[in-house]
């Protein structure tokens with residue numbers, strides 16, 4: 211490996227320090243013995259224990275997980291279908307408009323998305339609860355999924371689908387038997403991304419959740435207003451862990467299929483030479 | 485067996501296939517030959533069902549197939565890029581079409597085993613496509629498209645990615661397989677040697693139209709136009725005016741040069757412009773003036789040494805170059821002719837061909 215120049219080293223250190231010092235502090239204080247957040251009084255895991263006793267937090271966690279699971283699953287199905295239609299259907303009237311529109315929610319401020327959804331739910335008389343949360347999260351996560359999947363489909367060799375058709379598949383069978391298995395890594399990382407986005411979301415959730423469906427981020431946010439407790443630190447540490455695992459898994463899934471492929475190809479070349 | 489009837493294919497305003505009619509017969513090895521962009525792949529895609537003609541019909545065994553979707557046609561295609569399914573093993577790739585057919589399990593494995601044997605891939609059955617070499621991939625693609633025993637097999641530049649030696653081997657394998665299975669093959673290529681080697685009939689295409697459809701030897705020895713003569717093999721083409729002289733034509737083609745005499749069944753009016761094509765291997769080269777129907781004097785300006793033969797570029801007094809080929813039958817590093825030698829080239833009246841256009 212090439213040695214890094216001094217400047218690069220400093221830039222990298224500063225960048226990472228900026229990103230991670232706040233989180234590291236939070237993690238450290240979650241193991242603090244003292245009830246006072248800013249005073250270090252020795253190592254302890256007791257806050258994790260008391261967290262496990264806190265029914266309110268456990269309920270919120272359960273809501274969050276359910277919402278994340280359902281919304282990311284629905285978003286993955288819809289997002290994949292949207293991506294497929296946009297990439298495959300060739301030029302149809304207004305295609306550019308549609309592909310632009312699918313990206314728009316990505317840059318839309320969450321507050322506006324949340325407000326719009328809230329107005330929608332009120333106007334159709336839908337009571338706010340888990341259902342509205344799932345719908346709201348599906349809406350914005352779907353865009354992320356379709357971006358991930360469509361970038362994979364962009365490089366997908368169309369002749370593979372034609373070959374499947376040629377060998378007796380209907381268009382739907384060709385998608386199920388050939389396209390889907392091949393783009394599966396992208397679909398899975400889309401799902402993981404959608405899942406972590408839903409776990410994280412505070413703004414949209416606060417517009418669309420009801421009293422019976424408080425999510426963890428909302429719970430944390432509202433408890434912090436009464437003062438930061440070490441329990442919150444412990445909870446946040448767990449969430450950081452889950453999100454980190456999710457994001458890492460998403461990138462590993464796509465990375466691993468690539469690496470495996472390269473290793474296989476290298477092996478084939480070596481076998482050839484021998 | 486296949487009939488194209490006045491088929492036209494347009495992409496927007498661009499005409500890719502222009503009012504083309506063609507018959508391909510049962511058990512034939514038919515080659516489509518032409519420069520890049522002339523519409524070969526488009527023809528194949530219409531046969532496979534991925535494109536519909538803008539006008540005209542395509543018949544397979546007497547039935548119009550234009551509205552039949554690709555999965556319902558007894559036609560299989562071997563793709564230019566092979567299009568092997570990367571997530572399936574070699575075995576499953578070959579079995580793919582059979583499973584779609586709903587064939588019984590034991591029959592499938594028997595058929596796949598047969599295909600693996602035919603293409604000598606037994607050892608690689610459990611590998612994935614990216615774990616085998618290019619030549620092996622190409623054979624998997626062939627096995628996959630043959631497995632369903634289609635009436636018609638389409639091969640779009642199947643050997644494009646192979647090196648010369650492997651390509652020649654595979655050409656003979658293809659011919660072998662075609663004979664064994666009795667399938668009708670249509671092959672696309674822009675390698676004229678390949679077309680001549682494998683095919684029983686060749687169609688030469690240019691910009692969406694068929695220039696000539698004939699056996700390889702007819703195409704080579706009796707091209708019907710300058711385009712075909714020039715496209716297939718090496719040729720010198722001269723332009724002039726022909727005059728009938730008994731059963732032969734005399735072609736006045738340059739001032740200060742004797743006319744070229746040629747036998748031809750062609751009807752050419754006196755004074756009409758016509759063309760004369762002569763292939764280098766038909767032209768002899770001598771130091772002393774020989775006796776022949778056509779004898780011209782010139783100077784050697786270039787020599788192409790190919791080992792078994794040498795091609796001499798002989799420039800005549802009027803600047804025209806005629807190419808002559810000589811077999812190097814004697815083993816010596818000393819060439820019989822060298823640069824700037826004054827030489828005679830000669831050929832009989834039956835060696836060249838007179839062309840009207």
Ligand SMILES: Nc1ncnc2c1ncn2[C@@H]1O[C@H](COP(=O)(O)OP(=O)(O)OP(=O)(O)O)[C@@H](O)[C@H]1O
Pocket residue numbers: 495498500518519520521522523524525526527674
């Ligand atoms: N889908 C399409 N849309 C527009 N034009 C097309 C399309 N497919 C092919 N063409 C045009 O039709 C012409 C014929 O294309 P085709 O692919 O049949 O050529 P080809 O003879 O197979 O050439 P090559 O030897 O390079 O493969 C080309 O000029 C190409 O640009």
Ligand SMILES: [Mg+2]
Pocket residue numbers: 524525526640
């Ligand atoms: Mg082509």
